[in-house]
Amino acid sequence: MTSLIDRFLKYVTFDTQSDPSLGCCPSTKGQTTFAAFLRDELLSLDLQDVTLDDNGYVMATLPSNVEYDVPAVGFVAHMDTAPDASGANVRPQLVENYLGGDIALGKGEQVLSPIQYPDLHQLHGHDIITTDGTTLLGADNKAGIAEIISAVAFLIEHPEIPHGDIKIAFTPDEEIGRGADLFNVEKFAANWAYTIDGGPVGELEYENFNAAAATVTFHGNNVHPGTAKGKMVNSMTLAARFQAEMPADETPETTDGYEGFYHLTTAEMSVAKSTLHYILRDFEQDGLERRKAYLKNKVATFNQGDKTERVTLTITDNYSNMREMVEPHPHIIEIAKQAMIACDVKPNIKPIRGGTDGARLSFMGLPCPNIFTGGYNFHGIHEFITVQGMELAVNVIVQIAKDTAIRYR
Structure with a gap:
């Protein structure tokens, strides 16, 4: 999945930090620049209905490749990074085959330590992408964008995998609570969707604060x-x-x-x-x-x-808590759960101690649980993500598309 990592490393070079003090949408020009870049990438994949509207929302469709009716499934990620730490001049580093201990971040005194972040104890042998200790990484949520596009590219390259219409949307200003404000649910035209905006591998969430x-x-x-x-x-x-x-x-x-x-x-x-x-x-x-x-x-x-x-x-x-809008549609959770199991991922169904675009979208008529990206320590200079976690996220997205088509055959 070299293209997955290449995409991600390219995406994090865009400074897309949102700004709550500004009332425009997107709140920052960097998001507009990144949105245009993503629109062009989706066009290069020959997707249909590729649009970038005046408010910075990017949408596209991978058309169904089956001859029977399958519900359209959406995948959503946000383009902005949090105001909590700088998102400018991100310089990621790849630590291959992590064997434990502290990871030095860049040339400074900052380290990523398993003493402070015990999750690292479970990641021996993994390839880890970190910051240089001066900025956040941007895995939240550029990893989700890279994973969605890589999954769609994989489906295009493998037409033998059945799928219905796959709807894609990338939103601005999620980190400042505005990501769904101007989202056109009718235009998106998905029966349900998943935000790819979670943390460690296995997270599957349909409850939030x-x-x-x-x-x-x-x-x-x-x-x-x-x-x-x-x-x-x-x-x-x-x-x-x-x-x-x-x-x-x-x-x-x-x-x-x-x-x-x-x-x-x-x-x-x-x-x-x-x-x-x-x-x-x-x-x-x-x-x-x-x-x-x-x-x-x-x-x-x-x-x-x-x-x-x-x-x-x-x-x-x-x-509000999306639970009341998602629970009436248990098949949405079951499809994601079974897709993870098929990909050798143990589902970890847990509440989100925060919010996603999916919370708002669920109340706008688009039930939208959240799925992992493989990232950790979002919003700070110790943010990191594993290559293996990103690859598994891609696999799960592909499996959801496949399983939905098979379910409705």
Whole structure:
């Protein structure tokens, strides 16, 4: 699968980091450049209905090669990389036949250590692609794009493998929560789809967090510090006290599985005004509502006894748990599960401790579980992926296409 790795290594050279501060779609020019590149690559494969719309969404179709009706299956991946770490000038390195121990990243002092990342203990003998320790890698989600295109290319090269219509879509701005905002489900015309946006081999996910964002603003009063007694109200002091009183055992670093959390993501601080930005996550809608209520009550408590409303709160809902939209279609999960087994992959059905485009798409009428890419440590400089994991993802995509055609023969 040399072409798979070549594709991936080419794709990560595009700087496609999305920017939540910009309202356009795509939010960054790098995504537009990459989208045009992908459109041209799909055209070179002679796919049909290849389009790149004004909002940066790329779509294409591999037509059915059977004479009977088969439901159209879609595969979706996103083009942008996360704002959490730089995506510019990515310099990947390939570590062949990893035998254990620390992996030096580039020429700096950064290392990828199995002490910090125990998954490496299970990857002896694998070929690992890492960063150079200065940027993220971009496996999230350029690996998914490379895997989808490589699977389609394989189906084209092997017309003896039966398949129905295969629908492809690459989306912008997923990492900032907008990936499905302008997705044209009717145009895509798939009966169901899979995002290829998961992590380690075997992940199969159709549950995700219910998500909301909260902004807590603290309004202070700035006076010259020399004459501040009895007059100054330092908003940073209020913000620090507010955060210190948040539940310490309900944060990302203290929870896993089906446990939800509050996560302070960013803060802007000054004497006169400070702002704390939180994300709220819970697998149950009732749990998310409880978290919203907790913040509202906490803000009300902070404002008690103060003639001035020093603390204000805004809450915005982001996305919901796709489970309720996917569970009525159990064959979608079963096809993916059996495809993994056929490819000697042990399915690991688990909840997504995050969100994907598939969560939003499922509520837009396109049931859309999530499948692994083979990557680890997304959104940071220790991100890596295995060649073997990527190859297995390609195999599973091909098998899903084949099994769907056989199922409906």
